[in-house]
Amino acid sequence: MARAGVIGAGLMGTACTRRLLAAGFEVLACDVDEAKRKAIAQVGAKAVATAAELARECRIMIIAVFSTDQVEQVIEGPDGALWVLEDDRAESKGRLLKLTPKN
Numbered sequence: 025m026a027r028a029g030v031i032g033a034g035l036m037g038t039a040c041t042r043r044l045l046a047a048g049f050e051v052l053a054c055d056v057d058e059a060k061r062k063a064i065a066q067v068g069a070k071a072v073a074t075a076a077e078l079a080r081e082c083r084i085m086i087i088a089v090f091s092t093d094q095v096e097q098v099i100e101g102p103d104g105a106l107w108v109l110e111d112d113r114a115e116s117k118g119r120l121l122k123l124t125p126k127n
Contacts, residue, residue: 028050030054031089033060037055041064050070051070052071053065075103
């Protein structure tokens with residue numbers, strides 16, 4: 025079964041999760057809000073605490089967060105997805121760096 029990760033379990037992240045599950049994907053989802061993690065688990069996703077944990081297990085990641093600051097945090101923050109990408113995913117790592125806004 026294909027696996028995908030959704031970072032952000034608000035309205036958009038939950039909708040993405042439902043669609044992925046309906047399409048037959050195994051879905052991991054994370055959110056900083058514990059209540060949202062519990063809610064997304066009730067939909068059928070495996071809830072994880074951080075973007076880094078999600079990135080360790082998923083090659084496909086969808087980011088559904090509210091602001092540029094939140095994008096930067098889930099990519100480059102201490103528990104961000106960027107820091108756990110393996111060398112064989114260097115191309116993806118490069119794309120993430122290009123997409124992450126710089127001040």
